[in-house]
Amino acid sequence: MKIKRLRLAGFGPYKNEQLIDFEKFDSDGIFLITGKTGAGKSSILDAICFALYGHVPRYDGTELQLRSDHCEPDDPSFVELDFSMNERDYRIFRTPRFERPKKRGEGTTTSLPEARLFVRQGDDWQGVAAKPADVSHELAEILPLKEDQFLQVILLAQNRFQKFLLAKTDERRAVLRTLFGTSRFDQLEQALIARRKELDAQLADVQRAITDRARIAANQLRLGDDAVPQNPGLDWFTSGLADLERQLDEATSLAELAAAQFTAAADHHQVLGEVARRQARRDTALAQLAVLTDREEAIAAERTALQAAARAARVWPQIRAGQQATVALETALTDETDARAAWQHFRPAGPEPETHASLKLVTDALLGRLGTLADALGDEKKLPGLNLEITRLHGLVEQHTTALHDAQLVIDALPKQIESVGVEHAAAALGAARNGEAAAALERAETALSAADSVVVHAAEVLEASQAELVASRENAAAAAHYDALLSRRFAGYAAELASQLEEGTPCSVCGSENHPAPSVGEADSVTEGDVTSARKAVTVRQQALADAGTTVQDARTRLAQAEAHAGNRSVEELTAERAAAQTALDDSETATGLLARLAQDLIELRRDLADATAGLIGFRATRDASAAAHTDRAAHREALIHRVTAQRGDFDSVTEHVDRLNDELGAARALDEALGVSRERGTVRVAAIAAMTMQLLQEDFADEATAEAARVGDADAQRRESALRTHDDEIAAARSALADPELADLPAEPVDREPAREAFDLASAARDDAITARSSVDERVTQLTALVTEVTAQFAASAALLLTHTQVRQLADVVHGDEPNTKRIRLETYVLAAQLEEIVAAANTRLRTMTSGRYTLEHDDSLEFRATQSGLGLGIRDEFTGRTRATNSLSGGETFLASLALALGLAEVVTSQAGGITLDTLFVDEGFGSLDSETLETAMSTLDTLRAGGRTIGLISHVDSMKEQIPAKLRIFVTDQGHSKIEAGRELT
Numbered sequence: 001m002k003i004k005r006l007r008l009a010g011f012g013p014y015k016n017e018q019l020i021d022f023e024k025f026d027s028d029g030i031f032l033i034t035g036k037t038g039a040g041k042s043s044i045l046d047a048i049c050f051a052l053y054g055h056v057p058r059y060d061g062t063e064l065q066l067r068s069d070h071c072e073p074d075d076p077s078f079v080e081l082d083f084s085m086n087e088r089d090y091r092i093f094r095t096p097r098f099e100r101p102k103k104r105g106e107g108t109t110t111s112l113p114e115a116r117l118f119v120r121q122g123d124d125w126q127g128v129a130a131k132p133a134d135v136s137h138e139l140a141e142i143l144p145l146k147e148d149q150f151l152q153v154i155l156l157a158q159n160r161f162q163k164f165l166l167a168k169t170d171e172r173r174a175v176l177r178t179l180f181g182t183s184r185f186d187q188l189e190q191a192l193i194a195r196r197k198e199l200d201a202q203l204a205d206v207q208r209a210i211t212d213r214a215r216i217a218a219n220q221l222r223l224g225d226d227a228v229p230q231n232p233g234l235d236w237f238t239s240g241l242a243d244l245e246r247q248l249d250e251a252t253s254l255a256e257l258a259a260a261q262f263t264a265a266a267d268h269h270q271v272l273g274e275v276a277r278r279q280a281r282r283d284t285a286l287a288q289l290a291v292l293t294d295r296e297e298a299i300a301a302e303r304t305a306l307q308a309a310a311r312a313a314r315v316w317p318q319i320r321a322g323q324q325a326t327v328a329l330e331t332a333l334t335d336e337t338d339a340r341a342a343w344q345h346f347r348p349a350g351p352e353p354e355t356h357a358s359l360k361l362v363t364d365a366l367l368g369r370l371g372t373l374a375d376a377l378g379d380e381k382k383l384p385g386l387n388l389e390i391t392r393l394h395g396l397v398e399q400h401t402t403a404l405h406d407a408q409l410v411i412d413a414l415p416k417q418i419e420s421v422g423v424e425h426a427a428a429a430l431g432a433a434r435n436g437e438a439a440a441a442l443e444r445a446e447t448a449l450s451a452a453d454s455v456v457v458h459a460a461e462v463l464e465a466s467q468a469e470l471v472a473s474r475e476n477a478a479a480a481a482h483y484d485a486l487l488s489r490r491f492a493g494y495a496a497e498l499a500s501q502l503e504e505g506t507p508c509s510v511c512g513s514e515n516h517p518a519p520s521v522g523e524a525d526s527v528t529e530g531d532v533t534s535a536r537k538a539v540t541v542r543q544q545a546l547a548d549a550g551t552t553v554q555d556a557r558t559r560l561a562q563a564e565a566h567a568g569n570r571s572v573e574e575l576t577a578e579r580a581a582a583q584t585a586l587d588d589s590e591t592a593t594g595l596l597a598r599l600a601q602d603l604i605e606l607r608r609d610l611a612d613a614t615a616g617l618i619g620f621r622a623t624r625d626a627s628a629a630a631h632t633d634r635a636a637h638r639e640a641l642i643h644r645v646t647a648q649r650g651d652f653d654s655v656t657e658h659v660d661r662l663n664d665e666l667g668a669a670r671a672l673d674e675a676l677g678v679s680r681e682r683g684t685v686r687v688a689a690i691a692a693m694t695m696q697l698l699q700e701d702f703a704d705e706a707t708a709e710a711a712r713v714g715d716a717d718a719q720r721r722e723s724a725l726r727t728h729d730d731e732i733a734a735a736r737s738a739l740a741d742p743e744l745a746d747l748p749a750e751p752v753d754r755e756p757a758r759e760a761f762d763l764a765s766a767a768r769d770d771a772i773t774a775r776s777s778v779d780e781r782v783t784q785l786t787a788l789v790t791e792v793t794a795q796f797a798a799s800a801a802l803l804l805t806h807t808q809v810r811q812l813a814d815v816v817h818g819d820e821p822n823t824k825r826i827r828l829e830t831y832v833l834a835a836q837l838e839e840i841v842a843a844a845n846t847r848l849r850t851m852t853s854g855r856y857t858l859e860h861d862d863s864l865e866f867r868a869t870q871s872g873l874g875l876g877i878r879d880e881f882t883g884r885t886r887a888t889n890s891l892s893g894g895e896t897f898l899a900s901l902a903l904a905l906g907l908a909e910v911v912t913s914q915a916g917g918i919t920l921d922t923l924f925v926d927e928g929f930g931s932l933d934s935e936t937l938e939t940a941m942s943t944l945d946t947l948r949a950g951g952r953t954i955g956l957i958s959h960v961d962s963m964k965e966q967i968p969a970k971l972r973i974f975v976t977d978q979g980h981s982k983i984e985a986g987r988e989l990t
Contacts, residue, residue, distance in 0.1 A: 001145075005022060011066060011079055013068065015071055015980035016982070020044070020985065029952065030969065031954075031967065031970060032967040032969065033956065034959070036975065052092065091117070094115045095111070095115075098111050156923070156924060165875065165900045172873045180832075180836050180911070182829050186829045192812060196809050209795060210232065214228045217237055221244060241789050244781055245782055248782050251771070251779075254774070255772050265761045266764070268761075275748075276754055281744060285739050286735075288735045292731055302725060312713075315700045319693055325689040326686055329685075332682045333679055335678065336672075339675040343669060355676075360673075363673075370662050372648075373659050380654060386634060386641070390638065397631060400624035404624055408617065414609060421599055424595075428595045448578070451563045455572075456572070462556040472542070473549075475546075479535070479538045834872045837873055842906070844907070845858055845906075848898065850942075855881060856877055858903065861885075876888065901925070905943075923955070944956070971983060
């Protein structure tokens with residue numbers, strides 16, 4: 001994994017947007033993040049972790065206001081991180097949760113966090129996820145390292161890696177479990193323990209079940225609870241079943257004997273019962289016949305009364321017809337009187353009573369008058385509907401008049417609207433025509449603005465190149481001076497060099513003398529020809545470096561001039577305003593282009609509305625005139641009807657009232673005529689009914705109507721009395737028939753004694769029932785005990801396998817959990833983690849020996865801890881000076897830092913190999929170097945320097961001045977006068 005670029009704004013101490021290009025440090029391999037305390041060095045690591053995981057590592061989950069306190073309400077807050085993984089480039093954009101002022105009203109509202117993930121496709125970034133949850137899910141697939149692993153292998157934050165060195169076994173287990181994903185071994189351990197507990201419960205359940213069934217068996221065997229053994233075996237159950245089966249055989253024999261004795265007693269009791277039944281039947285028939293004979297006289301009188309009732313029933317219809325005719329005549333006379341009174345309401349009574357002929361003349365006259373009023377009555381009924389129609393027509397006339405007026409208003413207003421829209425359309429067409437010009441102006445402004453931004457960059461490059469040229473010039477001058485000095489010393493040392501070759505008696509190569517009284521003595525550190533040659537080469541190198549620096553300056557100045565030319569010597573602020581104005585002009589032109597089509601359509605629709613309104617005006621006018629003509633016609637017709645109705649109603653308020661009065665008079669005349677006819681008819685009927693009744697009374701031998709009514713009885717009473725007579729005759733016949741039955745012959749006169757036989761039968765029945773009940777009880781107990789023994793047999797067989805399984809699982813669970821017989825008391829997960837820890841210690845010692853000159857090495861300790869608690873993940877430090885191993889917390893501050901750094905690097909190496917072969921191209925170490933002396937610091941730096949192999953880049957956060965001198969590549973963090981921080985990247989030549 002390689003961290004490439006970080007862009008942030010409104011985050012921590014950084015108010016304005018900051019951009020860090022980590023790829024600029026690839027050639028250096030190591031760069032320093034430096035700045036004053038509190039400037040925001042560690043916030044850079046916070047931003048990286050926040051981008052990847054949505055958390056800030058330094059604060060261990062506590063709530064923190066990530067948004068910068070320096071931000072204004074409209075300032076953005078975000079972190080954008082570019083990184084590569086498996087040769088693919090990714091970009092993450094995140095915003096934190098923070099409170100911001102409401103856009104409307106007072107108070108604040110919560111701005112929810114956002115997250116977006118992109119992947120590079122060629123030169124473009126393609127979106128992968130756009131929600132925090134989706135981004136986290138996708139990142140978990142892309143980056144196998146979890147947050148804790150990432151903090152252990154890439155972001156080595158302040159004192160975070162020392163915590164692992166000094167941790168206790170449980171704390172170290174929790175970290176390693178997260179890093180290596182060994183929770184499955186803990187799950188296996190818990191599963192074994194749960195299985196052991198389950199088997200414990202099952203075995204206890206089996207034992208309880210067998211004991212409970214032993215108590216049930218004792219109950220079946222009629223034994224007390226004291227007779228149940230502590231752990232009953234299968235033999236105890238089978239022997240009890242055999243005893244109960246013998247009891248069943250004995251009970252079966254006794255039940256068969258009792259059944260035979262019961263059969264004999266039942267047969268004897270049945271014979272005596274049959275004789276007693278026949279004697280009782282005979283005695284009952286004799287007694288019933290005697291009672292019936294005593295009632296013969298009353299029965300004869302009843303027969304005579306029923307015969308008279310039959311004759312009265314034959315004459316009763318004539319009696320009833322005469323009575324009904326009398327009542328009907330009285331009713332008709334009453335109705336005639338009422339009808340005559342109703343008629344006299346209309347016509348006072350004359351000297352002669354009304355007859356059918358006189359009423360016929362009146363009726364005809366009334367019908368003629370009603371016929372005359374029929375037409376007037378129809379006209380009067382038409383008037384309400386005609387009034388409604390006239391009202392409706394009047395409303396239509398007013399409605400059409402209003403519509404005609406509104407249509408005229410629309411026609412008057414549309415030309416002005418058409419003219420107004422036409423003006424807007426012309427203006428929009430003019431604005432749309434400027435689209436190409438505005439787009440070209442925007443492109444020119446953006447090109448110039450890009451050039452102006454480049455001016456700032458190229459100016460910095462010129463400054464940096466000029467400084468490099470100045471340094472190269474100084475170094476060249478120093479090399480030339482050094483060469484001149486060496487050359488002077490070389491010339492000055494020639495005499496001493498020649499003097500060193502003089503020998504007594506040998507002529508001097510300069511003066512030829514063989515005597516050498518005062519040979520020249522040179523400097524102790526004389527300059528050789530090789531020194532001069534090396535200095536000359538150094539001068540040549542420095543001169544070439546100076547020439548290269550000059551070329552670099554010239555190239556930078558050329559680029560700066562080109563950028564200034566493209567920018568037109570205008571500032572970024574001026575070009576930004578110019579681009580905003582060009583963008584506004586382009587937006588206005590595009591708005592006009594979009595508006596042009598709508599205005600053209602509006603013109604078409606308005607012209608169509610004008611044509612439609614003009615055509616509709618003619619239709620409204622024709623409809624209004626037709627409605628007005630219809631209204632006038634209907635009003636004239638109503639006046640004619642009112643004139644005819646007034647002429648026919650006479651003294652009445654309406655023709656309807658006049659007709660109703662004539663109809664009432666006609667009804668009274670007809671009712672009186674009908675009542676007179678009914679009275680005559682019913683009088684004739686009564687005379688005939690009285691004559692028929694008198695004749696029938698004589699035929700049935702009744703003196704008068706009252707005698708016949710006295711003899712008459714009701715139909716129900718007659719049927720009941722006839723039924724009683726038939727019942728009496730049937731009972732006498734039945735009694736005589738029973739006495740004549742041969743079954744009742746030859747019976748003893750005295751009743752037989754059945755009591756001794758009944759008692760013998762009851763005793764035999766009770767004995768048989770008791771024997772059957774006893775046999776059934778024993779049989780049921782045998783059945784239940786047999787099923788119980790079968791079940792217990794199966795349980796004994798199953799418990800043997802369960803006991804074996806329980807023993808095996810318990811031993812395995814104890815070993816995995818670190819209990820006896822596990823003498824090391826190491827749990828399975830701890831054992832696996834201990835193997836990983838051994839690899840980490842081996843990798844860490846490779847660096848720790850180098851950093852401590854072979855004095856210290858880490859050792860894995862799996863011995864029992866205090867009070868025999870579980871162990872396996874202990875760490876010790878071996879001191880080769882003493883040859884002993886001691887606790888890690890006994891190290892000094894600097895030693896602890898070195899050991900922790902070595903352990904963290906070893907942990908990073910092992911975790912990387914366990915995480916699918918992730919290549920760690922970027923590493924950050926935050927503080928801790930201040931506790932080292934200069935020599936140890938140099939060793940630590942050398943160790944870190946070896947990590948650069950293969951293109952790895954290391955970022956160090958430190959205040960140590962010597963590190964600032966040794967590391968030329970730097971990220972400087974400084975606080976502005978406004979209080980917020982700013983980041984600058986650069987290099988220093990040392």
